[in-house]
Amino acid sequence: MAEFVLVAGAWLGAWAWDAVAPELRAAGHGVHPVTLSGLAERRGVPAGQQTHVRDIVDEIERRDLRDVVLVGHSYSGIPAGQAAERIGDRLRRVVFLDSNVPHDGESFVSVWPPFGERVRAAITANDGFWPPLTAEDYAGQGLTDEQIQRIVADSTPHPGATLTEPATLARPLGELPATYVKCLLDGDEPTPDVAALLKSDRWRLVEMDTGHWPMFSQPSELARILLDAADA
Template identity: 70%
Template structure:
Protein backbone atom coordinates (compact mmCIF):
# COMPACT_ATOMS: atom_id res chain seq x y z
CA UNK A 1 0.00 0.00 0.00
CA UNK A 2 1.22 3.47 -0.91
CA UNK A 3 0.04 6.76 0.59
CA UNK A 4 -0.69 9.32 -2.12
CA UNK A 5 -0.77 13.00 -1.16
CA UNK A 6 -2.38 14.95 -4.00
CA UNK A 7 -2.05 18.72 -4.50
CA UNK A 8 -3.82 20.50 -7.36
CA UNK A 9 -2.65 23.62 -9.14
CA UNK A 10 -3.83 27.22 -9.09
CA UNK A 11 -7.45 27.96 -8.19
CA UNK A 12 -8.28 24.38 -7.18
CA UNK A 13 -8.82 22.55 -3.90
CA UNK A 14 -8.62 18.91 -2.94
CA UNK A 15 -11.94 18.04 -4.62
CA UNK A 16 -10.20 18.28 -7.99
CA UNK A 17 -8.75 14.84 -7.21
CA UNK A 18 -12.04 13.07 -6.42
CA UNK A 19 -11.98 10.67 -9.38
CA UNK A 20 -8.24 9.97 -9.16
CA UNK A 21 -8.49 9.35 -5.41
CA UNK A 22 -11.36 6.92 -5.93
CA UNK A 23 -9.29 4.94 -8.46
CA UNK A 24 -6.26 4.82 -6.16
CA UNK A 25 -8.34 3.69 -3.19
CA UNK A 26 -9.93 1.04 -5.36
CA UNK A 27 -6.43 -0.29 -5.96
CA UNK A 28 -5.78 -0.67 -2.24
CA UNK A 29 -3.87 2.56 -1.67
CA UNK A 30 -4.69 5.58 0.45
CA UNK A 31 -5.27 8.97 -1.14
CA UNK A 32 -5.04 12.27 0.71
CA UNK A 33 -6.14 15.25 -1.42
CA UNK A 34 -4.85 18.53 0.02
CA UNK A 35 -6.53 21.93 -0.19
CA UNK A 36 -3.94 24.67 0.11
CA UNK A 37 -4.58 27.73 2.27
CA UNK A 38 -6.48 30.52 0.55
CA UNK A 39 -8.32 28.17 -1.82
CA UNK A 40 -11.70 26.39 -1.98
CA UNK A 41 -12.96 25.63 1.54
CA UNK A 42 -9.85 27.38 2.94
CA UNK A 43 -10.34 30.50 0.83
CA UNK A 44 -10.40 32.83 3.85
CA UNK A 45 -7.05 31.63 5.24
CA UNK A 46 -4.09 33.95 4.60
CA UNK A 47 -1.40 32.35 2.46
CA UNK A 48 2.09 32.89 1.11
CA UNK A 49 4.48 30.50 -0.56
CA UNK A 50 5.85 29.25 2.76
CA UNK A 51 2.26 28.63 3.93
CA UNK A 52 1.66 26.32 1.00
CA UNK A 53 4.85 24.40 1.64
CA UNK A 54 3.83 23.98 5.27
CA UNK A 55 0.32 22.87 4.21
CA UNK A 56 1.85 19.97 2.29
CA UNK A 57 4.32 18.97 5.00
CA UNK A 58 1.58 19.15 7.65
CA UNK A 59 -0.72 16.91 5.58
CA UNK A 60 1.96 14.22 5.72
CA UNK A 61 3.13 14.69 9.29
CA UNK A 62 -0.27 15.15 10.97
CA UNK A 63 -1.48 11.88 9.43
CA UNK A 64 1.84 10.19 10.33
CA UNK A 65 2.22 8.99 6.75
CA UNK A 66 5.18 7.02 5.44
CA UNK A 67 5.85 5.55 1.99
CA UNK A 68 4.44 8.79 0.56
CA UNK A 69 4.07 9.51 -3.14
CA UNK A 70 3.70 13.28 -3.22
CA UNK A 71 1.90 14.61 -6.30
CA UNK A 72 1.89 18.24 -7.45
CA UNK A 73 -0.04 19.54 -10.46
CA UNK A 74 0.74 22.79 -12.33
CA UNK A 75 1.47 25.61 -9.83
CA UNK A 76 1.54 23.08 -6.98
CA UNK A 77 4.79 21.64 -8.28
CA UNK A 78 6.50 24.63 -6.65
CA UNK A 79 5.37 24.04 -3.04
CA UNK A 80 5.40 20.25 -3.54
CA UNK A 81 9.01 20.29 -4.74
CA UNK A 82 10.02 22.26 -1.66
CA UNK A 83 7.98 20.07 0.69
CA UNK A 84 9.41 16.86 -0.79
CA UNK A 85 12.87 17.93 0.28
CA UNK A 86 11.64 18.36 3.87
CA UNK A 87 9.97 14.96 4.29
CA UNK A 88 13.10 12.88 4.75
CA UNK A 89 12.51 9.13 4.74
CA UNK A 90 8.72 9.60 4.72
CA UNK A 91 9.02 10.32 0.98
CA UNK A 92 8.99 7.42 -1.47
CA UNK A 93 8.57 9.40 -4.70
CA UNK A 94 7.42 12.78 -6.00
CA UNK A 95 5.33 13.22 -9.14
CA UNK A 96 5.10 16.52 -10.99
CA UNK A 97 1.97 16.57 -13.18
CA UNK A 98 2.48 19.03 -16.06
CA UNK A 99 3.82 21.37 -13.41
CA UNK A 100 6.30 24.09 -12.74
CA UNK A 101 9.25 23.13 -10.56
CA UNK A 102 10.76 25.32 -7.84
CA UNK A 103 14.03 27.17 -8.32
CA UNK A 104 15.75 28.45 -5.21
CA UNK A 105 15.13 32.16 -4.75
CA UNK A 106 12.64 32.41 -7.63
CA UNK A 107 8.87 32.79 -7.57
CA UNK A 108 6.12 31.37 -9.77
CA UNK A 109 5.91 34.73 -11.56
CA UNK A 110 9.50 34.16 -12.75
CA UNK A 111 8.23 31.25 -14.87
CA UNK A 112 6.90 31.53 -18.40
CA UNK A 113 3.53 32.72 -17.01
CA UNK A 114 5.39 35.78 -15.72
CA UNK A 115 4.08 39.25 -16.39
CA UNK A 116 0.49 38.31 -17.22
CA UNK A 117 0.06 36.79 -13.77
CA UNK A 118 1.52 39.80 -12.00
CA UNK A 119 -0.76 42.10 -13.97
CA UNK A 120 -3.82 39.99 -13.12
CA UNK A 121 -2.92 40.02 -9.41
CA UNK A 122 -2.57 43.80 -9.47
CA UNK A 123 -5.89 44.21 -11.26
CA UNK A 124 -7.85 41.90 -8.95
CA UNK A 125 -6.97 43.02 -5.45
CA UNK A 126 -4.07 40.68 -4.82
CA UNK A 127 -5.51 37.45 -6.26
CA UNK A 128 -5.19 35.62 -9.58
CA UNK A 129 -8.73 34.96 -10.88
CA UNK A 130 -9.68 31.69 -12.59
CA UNK A 131 -9.78 31.93 -16.39
CA UNK A 132 -13.06 31.94 -18.30
CA UNK A 133 -14.41 28.67 -19.67
CA UNK A 134 -13.27 29.37 -23.23
CA UNK A 135 -9.62 29.27 -22.17
CA UNK A 136 -9.95 25.56 -21.44
CA UNK A 137 -10.62 24.73 -25.09
CA UNK A 138 -8.33 22.24 -26.81
CA UNK A 139 -7.43 20.54 -23.51
CA UNK A 140 -9.38 17.29 -23.92
CA UNK A 141 -12.11 18.49 -21.54
CA UNK A 142 -15.85 18.08 -22.04
CA UNK A 143 -18.16 20.97 -21.23
CA UNK A 144 -19.24 19.09 -18.11
CA UNK A 145 -15.63 18.66 -17.00
CA UNK A 146 -14.89 22.34 -17.56
CA UNK A 147 -18.00 23.20 -15.58
CA UNK A 148 -16.95 20.97 -12.68
CA UNK A 149 -13.44 22.42 -12.72
CA UNK A 150 -14.70 26.00 -12.63
CA UNK A 151 -17.38 25.25 -10.05
CA UNK A 152 -14.56 24.28 -7.68
CA UNK A 153 -12.24 27.15 -8.60
CA UNK A 154 -11.52 30.19 -6.43
CA UNK A 155 -9.17 33.14 -6.92
CA UNK A 156 -5.59 32.16 -6.13
CA UNK A 157 -3.78 34.13 -3.38
CA UNK A 158 -1.23 36.36 -5.09
CA UNK A 159 1.47 36.18 -2.41
CA UNK A 160 1.96 32.47 -3.09
CA UNK A 161 2.85 33.36 -6.67
CA UNK A 162 5.19 36.27 -5.98
CA UNK A 163 7.15 34.96 -2.97
CA UNK A 164 10.34 33.01 -3.79
CA UNK A 165 10.88 29.31 -3.33
CA UNK A 166 13.44 28.02 -0.83
CA UNK A 167 15.08 24.70 -1.67
CA UNK A 168 16.85 22.75 1.04
CA UNK A 169 17.94 19.94 -1.31
CA UNK A 170 18.66 19.84 -5.06
CA UNK A 171 15.58 18.61 -6.93
CA UNK A 172 17.69 16.30 -9.06
CA UNK A 173 18.43 14.22 -5.96
CA UNK A 174 14.76 13.41 -5.38
CA UNK A 175 13.20 10.23 -6.79
CA UNK A 176 10.80 11.81 -9.26
CA UNK A 177 8.48 11.32 -12.20
CA UNK A 178 7.45 14.16 -14.51
CA UNK A 179 4.12 13.69 -16.29
CA UNK A 180 3.96 15.76 -19.48
CA UNK A 181 0.48 16.41 -20.86
CA UNK A 182 1.09 16.72 -24.59
CA UNK A 183 -1.93 18.84 -25.55
CA UNK A 184 -0.48 21.58 -23.35
CA UNK A 185 2.80 21.52 -25.29
CA UNK A 186 4.98 18.72 -26.65
CA UNK A 187 8.03 19.31 -24.46
CA UNK A 188 8.70 20.04 -20.78
CA UNK A 189 10.15 23.44 -19.98
CA UNK A 190 13.91 23.99 -19.89
CA UNK A 191 14.19 23.54 -16.11
CA UNK A 192 12.45 20.16 -16.29
CA UNK A 193 14.54 19.05 -19.27
CA UNK A 194 17.64 19.71 -17.19
CA UNK A 195 16.25 17.78 -14.21
CA UNK A 196 15.38 14.82 -16.42
CA UNK A 197 19.11 14.33 -16.97
CA UNK A 198 19.24 13.00 -13.40
CA UNK A 199 19.16 9.21 -13.14
CA UNK A 200 16.57 9.66 -10.37
CA UNK A 201 14.03 11.33 -12.67
CA UNK A 202 11.90 9.82 -15.42
CA UNK A 203 9.43 11.20 -17.96
CA UNK A 204 5.92 9.90 -18.66
CA UNK A 205 3.71 11.38 -21.37
CA UNK A 206 -0.09 11.62 -21.47
CA UNK A 207 -2.16 12.30 -24.58
CA UNK A 208 -4.35 14.85 -22.86
CA UNK A 209 -4.45 18.45 -21.70
CA UNK A 210 -3.24 20.31 -18.65
CA UNK A 211 -5.93 19.04 -16.26
CA UNK A 212 -5.68 15.23 -16.49
CA UNK A 213 -7.41 14.70 -13.12
CA UNK A 214 -10.55 15.87 -14.95
CA UNK A 215 -9.91 14.71 -18.52
CA UNK A 216 -8.28 11.30 -17.88
CA UNK A 217 -8.52 10.49 -14.16
CA UNK A 218 -8.32 6.71 -14.60
CA UNK A 219 -5.20 6.93 -16.77
CA UNK A 220 -3.57 9.39 -14.36
CA UNK A 221 -4.33 7.09 -11.44
CA UNK A 222 -2.78 4.19 -13.35
CA UNK A 223 0.40 6.20 -13.93
CA UNK A 224 0.55 7.16 -10.26
CA UNK A 225 0.05 3.56 -9.18
CA UNK A 226 2.97 2.49 -11.37
CA UNK A 227 5.60 4.89 -10.01
CA UNK A 228 8.53 3.04 -8.44
CA UNK A 229 7.39 1.26 -5.30
CA UNK A 230 8.70 2.31 -1.89
CA UNK A 231 11.93 0.54 -1.00
Protein backbone atom coordinates in the same frame (compact mmCIF):
# COMPACT_ATOMS: atom_id res chain seq x y z
CA MET B 1 1.02 0.31 0.51
CA ALA B 2 1.78 3.86 -0.55
CA GLU B 3 0.22 7.01 0.83
CA PHE B 4 -0.77 9.34 -2.01
CA VAL B 5 -0.85 13.03 -1.12
CA LEU B 6 -2.55 14.87 -3.98
CA VAL B 7 -2.22 18.63 -4.48
CA ALA B 8 -4.04 20.30 -7.38
CA GLY B 9 -2.89 23.48 -9.07
CA ALA B 10 -4.05 27.09 -9.05
CA TRP B 11 -7.71 27.82 -8.28
CA LEU B 12 -8.48 24.21 -7.34
CA GLY B 13 -8.99 22.28 -4.10
CA ALA B 14 -9.09 18.68 -2.92
CA TRP B 15 -12.31 18.24 -4.91
CA ALA B 16 -10.27 18.15 -8.14
CA TRP B 17 -9.18 14.58 -7.32
CA ASP B 18 -12.70 13.15 -6.88
CA ALA B 19 -12.41 10.86 -9.92
CA VAL B 20 -8.82 9.73 -9.21
CA ALA B 21 -8.86 9.05 -5.47
CA PRO B 22 -11.34 6.09 -5.57
CA GLU B 23 -9.15 4.21 -8.08
CA LEU B 24 -6.06 4.62 -5.92
CA ARG B 25 -7.98 3.49 -2.83
CA ALA B 26 -9.37 0.49 -4.72
CA ALA B 27 -5.76 -0.58 -5.35
CA GLY B 28 -5.19 -0.65 -1.58
CA HIS B 29 -3.41 2.64 -1.01
CA GLY B 30 -4.02 5.57 1.29
CA VAL B 31 -5.18 8.73 -0.47
CA HIS B 32 -5.06 12.25 0.97
CA PRO B 33 -6.22 15.09 -1.31
CA VAL B 34 -5.09 18.45 0.07
CA THR B 35 -6.77 21.84 -0.21
CA LEU B 36 -4.17 24.57 0.11
CA SER B 37 -4.77 27.66 2.23
CA GLY B 38 -6.85 30.35 0.55
CA LEU B 39 -8.60 28.01 -1.87
CA ALA B 40 -11.93 26.13 -2.07
CA GLU B 41 -13.24 25.40 1.45
CA ARG B 42 -10.18 27.22 2.86
CA ARG B 43 -10.94 30.42 0.97
CA GLY B 44 -10.19 33.47 3.09
CA VAL B 45 -7.22 31.91 4.89
CA PRO B 46 -4.15 34.14 4.27
CA ALA B 47 -1.45 32.35 2.29
CA GLY B 48 2.01 32.88 0.90
CA GLN B 49 4.34 30.46 -0.85
CA GLN B 50 5.71 28.96 2.36
CA THR B 51 2.17 28.63 3.75
CA HIS B 52 1.43 26.18 0.97
CA VAL B 53 4.61 24.25 1.65
CA ARG B 54 3.61 23.98 5.31
CA ASP B 55 0.09 22.90 4.36
CA ILE B 56 1.55 19.85 2.61
CA VAL B 57 4.20 19.04 5.20
CA ASP B 58 1.69 19.45 8.05
CA GLU B 59 -0.76 17.05 6.38
CA ILE B 60 1.95 14.40 6.08
CA GLU B 61 3.31 14.85 9.60
CA ARG B 62 -0.10 15.17 11.27
CA ARG B 63 -1.17 11.84 9.80
CA ASP B 64 2.30 10.35 10.35
CA LEU B 65 2.38 9.19 6.73
CA ARG B 66 5.21 7.04 5.39
CA ASP B 67 5.94 5.80 1.87
CA VAL B 68 4.47 9.06 0.57
CA VAL B 69 3.89 9.57 -3.13
CA LEU B 70 3.49 13.34 -3.28
CA VAL B 71 1.73 14.63 -6.40
CA GLY B 72 1.90 18.30 -7.33
CA HIS B 73 -0.13 19.50 -10.31
CA SER B 74 0.60 22.69 -12.27
CA TYR B 75 1.43 25.56 -9.85
CA SER B 76 1.51 23.11 -6.94
CA GLY B 77 4.66 21.48 -8.23
CA ILE B 78 6.43 24.43 -6.62
CA PRO B 79 5.27 23.88 -3.02
CA ALA B 80 5.20 20.09 -3.50
CA GLY B 81 8.82 20.04 -4.64
CA GLN B 82 9.86 21.96 -1.53
CA ALA B 83 7.71 19.78 0.73
CA ALA B 84 9.18 16.60 -0.80
CA GLU B 85 12.62 17.75 0.29
CA ARG B 86 11.45 18.59 3.81
CA ILE B 87 9.71 15.33 4.65
CA GLY B 88 12.94 13.36 4.34
CA ASP B 89 12.63 9.58 4.48
CA ARG B 90 8.83 9.74 4.57
CA LEU B 91 9.00 10.30 0.79
CA ARG B 92 8.74 7.39 -1.62
CA ARG B 93 8.45 9.52 -4.76
CA VAL B 94 7.35 12.96 -5.90
CA VAL B 95 5.25 13.26 -9.05
CA PHE B 96 5.23 16.55 -10.91
CA LEU B 97 2.00 16.50 -12.91
CA ASP B 98 2.44 18.82 -15.91
CA SER B 99 3.73 21.23 -13.32
CA ASN B 100 6.10 24.01 -12.55
CA VAL B 101 9.12 23.03 -10.49
CA PRO B 102 10.67 25.11 -7.70
CA HIS B 103 13.88 27.07 -8.16
CA ASP B 104 15.70 28.24 -5.06
CA GLY B 105 15.17 31.98 -4.62
CA GLU B 106 12.70 32.19 -7.52
CA SER B 107 8.91 32.49 -7.58
CA PHE B 108 6.18 31.27 -9.92
CA VAL B 109 6.13 34.66 -11.66
CA SER B 110 9.89 35.25 -11.82
CA VAL B 111 11.01 32.17 -13.75
CA TRP B 112 9.18 32.95 -17.02
CA PRO B 113 9.19 36.77 -17.26
CA PRO B 114 6.62 37.53 -20.02
CA PHE B 115 4.01 35.16 -18.60
CA GLY B 116 4.95 36.10 -15.05
CA GLU B 117 4.44 39.80 -15.71
CA ARG B 118 0.94 39.10 -17.03
CA VAL B 119 0.15 37.10 -13.90
CA ARG B 120 1.56 39.84 -11.67
CA ALA B 121 -0.56 42.46 -13.46
CA ALA B 122 -3.67 40.29 -13.03
CA ILE B 123 -2.95 39.95 -9.29
CA THR B 124 -2.56 43.71 -8.93
CA ALA B 125 -5.80 44.32 -10.81
CA ASN B 126 -7.76 41.82 -8.70
CA ASP B 127 -7.04 42.83 -5.10
CA GLY B 128 -4.12 40.46 -4.64
CA PHE B 129 -5.62 37.37 -6.29
CA TRP B 130 -5.09 35.60 -9.61
CA PRO B 131 -8.59 35.27 -11.09
CA PRO B 132 -9.73 31.83 -12.30
CA LEU B 133 -9.81 30.94 -15.97
CA THR B 134 -12.96 31.22 -18.06
CA ALA B 135 -14.58 28.33 -19.93
CA GLU B 136 -12.95 29.47 -23.17
CA ASP B 137 -9.50 29.05 -21.64
CA TYR B 138 -10.04 25.30 -21.29
CA ALA B 139 -10.68 24.70 -25.00
CA GLY B 140 -8.41 22.17 -26.68
CA GLN B 141 -7.45 20.44 -23.43
CA GLY B 142 -9.38 17.20 -23.89
CA LEU B 143 -12.20 18.19 -21.53
CA THR B 144 -15.94 17.72 -22.01
CA ASP B 145 -18.29 20.66 -21.66
CA GLU B 146 -19.53 19.20 -18.38
CA GLN B 147 -15.99 18.90 -17.02
CA ILE B 148 -15.22 22.47 -17.99
CA GLN B 149 -18.41 23.69 -16.36
CA ARG B 150 -17.50 21.98 -13.11
CA ILE B 151 -13.95 23.35 -13.05
CA VAL B 152 -15.14 26.89 -13.76
CA ALA B 153 -17.97 26.71 -11.21
CA ASP B 154 -15.81 25.38 -8.37
CA SER B 155 -12.60 27.34 -8.95
CA THR B 156 -11.67 30.10 -6.51
CA PRO B 157 -9.32 33.09 -6.91
CA HIS B 158 -5.73 32.11 -6.16
CA PRO B 159 -3.80 34.00 -3.43
CA GLY B 160 -1.28 36.18 -5.23
CA ALA B 161 1.45 36.01 -2.57
CA THR B 162 1.87 32.28 -3.22
CA LEU B 163 2.88 33.17 -6.77
CA THR B 164 5.22 36.07 -6.02
CA GLU B 165 7.15 34.77 -2.99
CA PRO B 166 10.32 32.73 -3.67
CA ALA B 167 10.87 29.03 -3.20
CA THR B 168 13.52 27.71 -0.81
CA LEU B 169 15.49 24.55 -1.54
CA ALA B 170 18.31 23.12 0.55
CA ARG B 171 19.66 20.76 -2.14
CA PRO B 172 19.34 20.17 -5.90
CA LEU B 173 15.88 19.03 -6.95
CA GLY B 174 17.41 16.41 -9.22
CA GLU B 175 18.45 14.41 -6.15
CA LEU B 176 14.81 13.58 -5.33
CA PRO B 177 13.20 10.40 -6.69
CA ALA B 178 10.76 11.93 -9.17
CA THR B 179 8.40 11.29 -12.05
CA TYR B 180 7.45 14.12 -14.40
CA VAL B 181 4.16 13.66 -16.22
CA LYS B 182 3.96 15.71 -19.43
CA CYS B 183 0.49 16.32 -20.86
CA LEU B 184 0.99 16.63 -24.60
CA LEU B 185 -2.01 18.83 -25.45
CA ASP B 186 -0.37 21.47 -23.26
CA GLY B 187 2.90 21.34 -25.24
CA ASP B 188 4.96 18.61 -26.86
CA GLU B 189 8.09 18.99 -24.76
CA PRO B 190 8.95 19.65 -21.11
CA THR B 191 10.15 23.17 -20.37
CA PRO B 192 13.95 23.64 -20.45
CA ASP B 193 14.28 23.60 -16.65
CA VAL B 194 12.38 20.30 -16.45
CA ALA B 195 14.38 18.85 -19.36
CA ALA B 196 17.57 19.60 -17.41
CA LEU B 197 16.21 17.83 -14.32
CA LEU B 198 15.23 14.80 -16.40
CA LYS B 199 18.92 14.19 -17.04
CA SER B 200 19.12 12.97 -13.44
CA ASP B 201 19.07 9.19 -13.11
CA ARG B 202 16.50 9.64 -10.32
CA TRP B 203 13.92 11.29 -12.61
CA ARG B 204 11.57 9.61 -15.09
CA LEU B 205 9.41 11.13 -17.84
CA VAL B 206 5.88 9.86 -18.57
CA GLU B 207 3.68 11.31 -21.29
CA MET B 208 -0.11 11.58 -21.38
CA ASP B 209 -2.04 12.27 -24.57
CA THR B 210 -4.36 14.76 -22.93
CA GLY B 211 -4.48 18.32 -21.65
CA HIS B 212 -3.28 20.13 -18.56
CA TRP B 213 -6.04 18.82 -16.25
CA PRO B 214 -5.79 15.01 -16.57
CA MET B 215 -7.51 14.40 -13.22
CA PHE B 216 -10.68 15.43 -15.09
CA SER B 217 -9.96 14.40 -18.69
CA GLN B 218 -8.30 10.99 -18.06
CA PRO B 219 -8.66 10.07 -14.38
CA SER B 220 -8.27 6.30 -14.86
CA GLU B 221 -5.14 6.65 -16.96
CA LEU B 222 -3.73 9.14 -14.46
CA ALA B 223 -4.45 6.74 -11.59
CA ARG B 224 -2.58 4.00 -13.47
CA ILE B 225 0.42 6.28 -13.97
CA LEU B 226 0.44 7.24 -10.29
CA LEU B 227 0.30 3.59 -9.27
CA ASP B 228 3.24 2.85 -11.56
CA ALA B 229 5.16 5.78 -10.06
CA ALA B 230 4.64 4.33 -6.58
CA ASP B 231 6.41 1.17 -7.72
CA ALA B 232 9.22 2.92 -9.61
